[in-house]
Amino acid sequence: MSNTLTKPTPKGARTRDRILDIAEASVLAKGFAATSIEEIIAEAEITKSGFFYHFRDKTQLARALLQRFLQADDVLLDDLFARARELTDDPLHAYLVGFRLFAEAMEEMEDVHPGCMVAAVAYQARQFDAEVRTLARDGMVNWRLRFREMLDAIAVKYPPHEEIDLDALADQASVLVEGGIVLAKLFEDQTLLAGQILLHRTFVKTLFSPR
Amino acid sequence: MSNTLTKPTPKGARTRDRILDIAEASVLAKGFAATSIEEIIAEAEITKSGFFYHFRDKTQLARALLQRFLQADDVLLDDLFARARELTDDPLHAYLVGFRLFAEAMEEMEDVHPGCMVAAVAYQARQFDAEVRTLARDGMVNWRLRFREMLDAIAVKYPPHEEIDLDALADQASVLVEGGIVLAKLFEDQTLLAGQILLHRTFVKTLFSPR
DNA sequence: CGGAAAACCACACCGCTGGTGCGGAAACCG
DNA sequence: CGGTTTCCGCACCAGCGGTGTGGTTTTCCG
Numbered sequence: 001m002s003n004t005l006t007k008p009t010p011k012g013a014r015t016r017d018r019i020l021d022i023a024e025a026s027v028l029a030k031g032f033a034a035t036s037i038e039e040i041i042a043e044a045e046i047t048k049s050g051f052f053y054h055f056r057d058k059t060q061l062a063r064a065l066l067q068r069f070l071q072a073d074d075v076l077l078d079d080l081f082a083r084a085r086e087l088t089d090d091p092l093h094a095y096l097v098g099f100r101l102f103a104e105a106m107e108e109m110e111d112v113h114p115g116c117m118v119a120a121v122a123y124q125a126r127q128f129d130a131e132v133r134t135l136a137r138d139g140m141v142n143w144r145l146r147f148r149e150m151l152d153a154i155a156v157k158y159p160p161h162e163e164i165d166l167d168a169l170a171d172q173a174s175v176l177v178e179g180g181i182v183l184a185k186l187f188e189d190q191t192l193l194a195g196q197i198l199l200h201r202t203f204v205k206t207l208f209s210p211r
Numbered sequence: 212m213s214n215t216l217t218k219p220t221p222k223g224a225r226t227r228d229r230i231l232d233i234a235e236a237s238v239l240a241k242g243f244a245a246t247s248i249e250e251i252i253a254e255a256e257i258t259k260s261g262f263f264y265h266f267r268d269k270t271q272l273a274r275a276l277l278q279r280f281l282q283a284d285d286v287l288l289d290d291l292f293a294r295a296r297e298l299t300d301d302p303l304h305a306y307l308v309g310f311r312l313f314a315e316a317m318e319e320m321e322d323v324h325p326g327c328m329v330a331a332v333a334y335q336a337r338q339f340d341a342e343v344r345t346l347a348r349d350g351m352v353n354w355r356l357r358f359r360e361m362l363d364a365i366a367v368k369y370p371p372h373e374e375i376d377l378d379a380l381a382d383q384a385s386v387l388v389e390g391g392i393v394l395a396k397l398f399e400d401q402t403l404l405a406g407q408i409l410l411h412r413t414f415v416k417t418l419f420s421p422r
Numbered sequence: 423c424g425g426a427a428a429a430c431c432a433c434a435c436c437g438c439t440g441g442t443g444c445g446g447a448a449a450c451c452g
Numbered sequence: 453c454g455g456t457t458t459c460c461g462c463a464c465c466a467g468c469g470g471t472g473t474g475g476t477t478t479t480c481c482g
Contacts, residue, residue, distance in 0.1 A: 015429080015430090028334070029335075029336060029337045030244070030335055030336075030337040030338050031242040031243065031244055031245075031334065031335035031338060032242065032245075033241070033242050033244035033245035034242075034243070034244035034335065034337075034338050036468070036469070037468095037469065037470075038468070038469075046430075046431090047430070047431050047432075048431090048432095048470085048471095049430065049431055049432075049433095049472095050429075050430045050431070051430095052470090052471080052472095053428090053429060053430060054429090057470075057471085058469085058470080115334060118393075118397070119330075119334060119393045120334055121397075122393045122394075122396045122397050123239070123242065123326060123330060123331055123334050123393070123396070124240075124241055124242035124245065125240060125241075125396065126240045126241040126245075127241050127242060127245050136397055137397050137398065140394060140397050140398070161417070162413055162416075162417060164410075164413065165406060165410075168403075168406040168407065168409075168410050169410065171394060171403065171406070171407065172387075172407060172410055174390065174394060175386070175387055175390030175391050175393075175394055175407050176383075176386055176387070176390060177390065178389065178390035178393040178394065179385065179386030179387060179388065179389035179390025179391070179393070180386050180390070182329075182330045182333045182334070182386075182389040182390070182393075183351060183382060183385060183386055183389065185333045185334070185336065186329070186332075186333050186347055186348050186351050187348065187351070192379075192382065195376060195379040195382070196379065196382065196383060196386050198379075199375075199376075199379050199380065199383055202373055202375065203414045205373075206372070206373060206417055206418070207417070226458085226459085247438085247439065247440085248439075248440065248441090249438080249439065249440085257459075257460085258459075258460050258461070258462095259440095259441090259460095260459070260460060260461075260462095261458080261459050261460070263441080263442085264457090264458065264459060265458090265459095268440080268441075269440070269441090
């Protein structure tokens with residue numbers, strides 16, 4: 001993952017990323033408060049002053065962590081569903097393909113999913129300021145809108161067999177991911193998250209697919 | 212909630228419960244590490260010595276918190292599904308009624324759901340010892356078994372219309388609750404969790420209900 | 423190549439927190 | 453009434469998170 005040969009990134013950004021990598025892993029494993037700066041700088045092999053050069057205080061670290069996480073997730077989903085739409089023009093089919101790709105991506109991760117930063121914020125909300133909490137909320141709103149748009153397009157073409165709240169259904173995707181990660185972490189089960197995603201896929205399929 | 216008139220419980224157990232109440236709320240809002248003993252005793256209006264009389268150290272507090280939480284959840288679910296089974300002998304119908312009761316119970320909570328202790332452990336796992344982590348895992352295993360048994364009984368009577376992994380479907384209940392709580396906390400939306408539970412209910416209904 | 427800016431180090435400092443220890447003193451209960 | 457339970461008061465400590473100041477090296481760019 002590290003670019004040892006090519007180094008187009010300025011040096012500062014690289015150590016900054018290293019700090020964020022280490023901090024992210026620690027926050028998702030122990031929580032934000034238990035993530036000590038002392039520990040981060042030890043692992044990153046820098047000094048405390050070096051850390052505070054990149055982040056004014058721990059609050060700024062949290063903000064950067066969340067922003068980076070949200071952006072990476074957006075890129076991932078954009079990519080997956082763009083690939084799905086290349087394969088088909090049908091909204092339902094694209095949705096199903098997209099979630100299959102999503103499940104595969106989750107299953108092919110090297111380790112069990114380390115966790116979602118947004119959930120970490122949700123469960124330690126009072127440790128963060130309003131801006132971080134807003135960022136987390138907006139991130140989830142984006143997910144809802146993303147899936148809601150797809151479902152709207154589907155519902156127009158294929159009327160659902162059951163009366164259904166499309167907002168709730170759109171949220172189900174987020175919910176499954178968040179909850180799936182929780183259980184995957186508890187069980188240390190790599191495949192659980194993918195299974196849950198495929199279950200949502202099956203649900204949408206049976207709901208909209210003509211009989 | 213407090214029993215001011217009737218006090219069948221010995222005094223010690225009452226303050227112990229008060230400590231646990233305060234600690235639980237704090238852990239679910241700020242995380243375990245950020246929950247300081249100093250803060251707990253201030254809110255409980257006791258001294259540090261009083262706290263350490265009830266709990267040898269912070270680890271024991273975590274253990275007690277989790278045990279109490281798991282037990283309360285078990286009692287709740289036992290009650291809901293016992294009531295459901297009183298109403299009908301049909302396994303599918305009982306399942307659907309049980310989840311409707313569950314959704315109603317979640318919607319009728321005074322505040323938005325404060326959070327699940329198990330998820331808090333999952334997202335701060337490295338802060339806890341092996342015993343606490345095992346407790347959390349076993350709690351989720353119980354949920355899986357509980358729902359799996361019901362689904363088995365349903366599948367025998369009503370063959371599902373789609374090929375489905377019953378373990379994954381059983382886990383979907385836990386996943387929806389955990390993920391639903393995360394989103395409910397983020398959105399401060401009281402109804403979201405109930406909506407997700409009803410969605411699972413609809414899914415099971417369409418899967419098994421004869422056409 | 424030179425100088426400015428970026429990136430980082432050394433060190434000193436403070437307050438808070440988890441935790442220990444001991445000597446009590448109420449409150450409860452048989 | 454006497455013993456147990458349930459706390460309080462207080463003193464103390466080691467460790468860590470977090471901040472600030474000032475200096476040094478490294479990198480970058482014209």
